[in-house]
Amino acid sequence: MPAKRRVKARKQPLQHRSRETVAVILEAAARVLEARGLEGYNTNAVAERGGISVGSVYQYFPNKDALTLALIARFEDELLEKVRDAFAASEGKSLTAALKLLVRAQIEVHAARAGLNRILETEEDRLRPTSSDSSASGELKALVRALLERHRSEIGKPVDGDAIEDVIVISRAMVDHALQKDLSRAAASRRVLRAIEGYLHRP
Amino acid sequence: MPAKRRVKARKQPLQHRSRETVAVILEAAARVLEARGLEGYNTNAVAERGGISVGSVYQYFPNKDALTLALIARFEDELLEKVRDAFAASEGKSLTAALKLLVRAQIEVHAARAGLNRILETEEDRLRPTSSDSSASGELKALVRALLERHRSEIGKPVDGDAIEDVIVISRAMVDHALQKDLSRAAASRRVLRAIEGYLHRP
Amino acid sequence: MPAKRRVKARKQPLQHRSRETVAVILEAAARVLEARGLEGYNTNAVAERGGISVGSVYQYFPNKDALTLALIARFEDELLEKVRDAFAASEGKSLTAALKLLVRAQIEVHAARAGLNRILETEEDRLRPTSSDSSASGELKALVRALLERHRSEIGKPVDGDAIEDVIVISRAMVDHALQKDLSRAAASRRVLRAIEGYLHRP
Amino acid sequence: MPAKRRVKARKQPLQHRSRETVAVILEAAARVLEARGLEGYNTNAVAERGGISVGSVYQYFPNKDALTLALIARFEDELLEKVRDAFAASEGKSLTAALKLLVRAQIEVHAARAGLNRILETEEDRLRPTSSDSSASGELKALVRALLERHRSEIGKPVDGDAIEDVIVISRAMVDHALQKDLSRAAASRRVLRAIEGYLHRP
DNA sequence: TATGAATGAGGGTTCATTCAT
DNA sequence: CATGAATGAACCCTCATTCAT
Incomplete structure (x- = not known):
């Protein structure tokens, strides 16, 4: 079943990348919160800090509160x-x-x-x-x-x-x-x- | 870094009416905060709850933070x-x-x-x-x-x-x-x- | 004395769509100013006139004065x-x-x-x-x-x-x-x- | 006709005072405009500067533009x-x-x-x-x-x-x-x- | 999936004007 | 007439979220 394998093989790195992105987002959120407090904490700032797009943040977290959680x-x-x-x-x-x-x-x-x-x-x-x-x-x-x-x-x-x-x-x-x-x-x-x-x- | 905001009371409630209004505002603010939390806490809501106008809130408090303080x-x-x-x-x-x-x-x-x-x-x-x-x-x-x-x-x-x-x-x-x-x-x-x-x- | 406001463009219109939007905003601002004078000149009116949202105006201009400039x-x-x-x-x-x-x-x-x-x-x-x-x-x-x-x-x-x-x-x-x-x-x-x-x- | 005279006699000082008040208002307006520009020019500031109440400003000028004129x-x-x-x-x-x-x-x-x-x-x-x-x-x-x-x-x-x-x-x-x-x-x-x-x- | 431009409701604040005292 | 507290429409600006590319 090479097909199945392929999928898995391909998915692994993808999942890996996802995990990585999530980590990036979390760390970015943490830094924004640290540097600017709750008031300066917003999804756009997090995305910028993380070097990714806001869209990506919403790819992994349904909303801001979920990210905070x-x-x-x-x-x-x-x-x-x-x-x-x-x-x-x-x-x-x-x-x-x-x-x-x-x-x-x-x-x-x-x-x-x-x-x-x-x-x-x-x-x-x-x-x-x-x-x-x-x-x-x-x-x-x-x-x-x-x-x-x-x-x-x-x-x-x-x-x-x-x-x-x-x-x-x-x-x-x-x-x-x-x-x-x-x-x-x-x-x-x-x-x-x-x-x-x-x-x-x-x- | 924005200029520091005035945060003290804007005018002393010397008159009777004024003192009363200040009390109304404070109580309204308290109730809004209680009922809707920080998220639903805004000056318009406070004014409404107090049965007064936003303008009146700003007559006695230079800004929202001053009210909170x-x-x-x-x-x-x-x-x-x-x-x-x-x-x-x-x-x-x-x-x-x-x-x-x-x-x-x-x-x-x-x-x-x-x-x-x-x-x-x-x-x-x-x-x-x-x-x-x-x-x-x-x-x-x-x-x-x-x-x-x-x-x-x-x-x-x-x-x-x-x-x-x-x-x-x-x-x-x-x-x-x-x-x-x-x-x-x-x-x-x-x-x-x-x-x-x-x-x-x-x- | 309030802190000096940023007054330069907020982001370079590199993309095609962006450049176009900036042009739309400027033209809308011009028309509002022409039609209603300084008094009727406000960012919401500009957005409306341009058929876009206020947010878009602020995407390209940090504030109203920057737009005027x-x-x-x-x-x-x-x-x-x-x-x-x-x-x-x-x-x-x-x-x-x-x-x-x-x-x-x-x-x-x-x-x-x-x-x-x-x-x-x-x-x-x-x-x-x-x-x-x-x-x-x-x-x-x-x-x-x-x-x-x-x-x-x-x-x-x-x-x-x-x-x-x-x-x-x-x-x-x-x-x-x-x-x-x-x-x-x-x-x-x-x-x-x-x-x-x-x-x-x-x- | 003492009555008529009285009225006049009483009116003179009043008119005099009125003229004076108008002068005070105008000078206050001028100073506000000088010190803070068009942006800081508002009827409340004028009244304060003139040491009178806003109400008085409106006693003599129907609106802000009339004052400016x-x-x-x-x-x-x-x-x-x-x-x-x-x-x-x-x-x-x-x-x-x-x-x-x-x-x-x-x-x-x-x-x-x-x-x-x-x-x-x-x-x-x-x-x-x-x-x-x-x-x-x-x-x-x-x-x-x-x-x-x-x-x-x-x-x-x-x-x-x-x-x-x-x-x-x-x-x-x-x-x-x-x-x-x-x-x-x-x-x-x-x-x-x-x-x-x-x-x-x-x- | 990633991007980032666009959206627009929402909220802070101001100020011309009114009106009860 | 004077006062000044009160009013509230208006306006600037932000930011969570969406969606076409």
Whole structure:
């Protein structure tokens, strides 16, 4: 079946090119958002920045919001990946050490593009039909839960769903705040960690 | 870089009629923001909602952003007022009781118009020249500091500026989150309080 | 003082379609200006008149003033072209004959669209940073100088830069005036010529 | 008839005050036009500049154009007055001396507020139903004619209506041009005079 | 599929004019 | 008459989206 093969053979590179174009668009969108904020963020600017045509943007994203959502997803994926790594690396370590790794992961992801990520967070509110948790957020919770479970004894009491959520909320807010104040990663890390440990060790 | 826009009020509402109109405009703006979000928030809609003409909006606010900032200021004032009350009422009470009052105050202000206030918070980022603390935020810090100072002994360690900030950041984030999840005020209060006390009592 | 506005063309009309659209816009602008004057001259009207959309106007001109300037430039180009022709055609003729050709050229250009051109002249004052001579005006002076130089002997005295300017100023004013009074071209020509020759032969 | 008298007595001061207010408005309008050009010229600005209310402006002028026309008339009156003086003072002098006085008068009036007057001239085009000569322009012509008639012999040929008009057109254009180039009054005078004498002595 | 010109609804802002006080 | 708040039509300009090439 050479025909079939041909199609596939031809499609591969095409799919490859598509993936590439999507990546280009996303990166262009990210840069526009970073450089000009929400106000200067528009599809024409994204296309120009990406060196492609607006038409192409609409080839891959049905509308602007979809593009923004893809950006949000990309950000969540990056976060998840780092958090997974942190989780893996924290195996066998103390609670404090584990949390430090977790916090570091978050700071890492945000610090890379603090301005961008803050914007994406606010756009998330607008674009996600209230409270519909993305699967990414689900996995994040699961990872944090697993990490905390490992140290159940050190914490001294069970960690319920609410506590997980709170830890995430608190650390997200603290990381945002620390980065907005231009703290060094070390200082930011220390301060966020302090907040989380405080929360976990509450009487 | 366009010339900086005037963003302060255009004319003092000295006359009675004027003061009234300003109030009408602010309330209309708030309602539009609540009902249609940032996307449906435009000066014509505000005027219509307020039953006045666009011209009148521009009689008192040089541009849309100035109007939004006035809304933010109004929100901050409301918060401050409640926090001042809470501070006064907490005189002679235990730390926990005092914090409960503080948290309640915040929840009260937010809960009244949760959607609106969340939007205003994100707009603040965009509209306020980075990190230029409003005087309102200064007073808020002072109040929280005073409240904590009263219980220095219960906390067991001195509360520095960073700690004050962190308490504010954490409670704001927790309140937002709780309200977004539609928790009852009691539940929200309990949960936020837990986070703050945890933070303060950290080892 | 607002930031200076971009006032140059936004994008070169490289494509064929583009060039055509630019021409359509310019002609539509001219017609609107002619038919309704400065007061009725607005970008929406221009678009409508041109049978295109406002967006298209802004695709090629960053703002209304830029469009007006393009119209002025077009007018200057037309004038220059005619004057160049007159200069060429006057080779070997008498001073009077040469001047007659020059004056005719000016009348021709103005008469074609007297109302329009008068408006453009007043707009020029407003739009061109005071006294910054356009290159067109430079070439016009050069042509008039060359034409006069050819007849140095007939004039009897050297023609300095001021004289050139004066000749241009006088003939422009006279042409405007003559056309506004609806004189025939012949009559206008005679009268303008009389003024210029008088000036040149002054004792 | 004391009643009648009373009314009159009361009216006098009122009329006086009215005249004063009108003057205030006109001067305010002039200043706004000078300072901000046609673009910044609006009734609210005029009122503010004059320290009165918009309502008052409309008490004395039915609309903005009427105000502008009054300004134009004021300008024409000033010119006429100076020209009348020049005419009177030139009695018994040579043609050149007389023309010099005439030119000086024009320059004087324009130089006082060059920017303003240029604007008024262009507005005149727009506001005066084409070619309807104002009586002021009629008197100006009459004065110039009278002045030239006195020197019929020196000119050597009769001066017809067209010539009068031309002299006026030429000198107006030259004065405008000279002032726009910021020439000193002496230089401007010399240059304008040269043009006019050239015209009059043409063969 | 890519291109980019074209579309046009939408939204910010101004300002001549009115009118209740 | 004076005041000045209010009005709202008008106008400039942007940008998400479409579609002919």
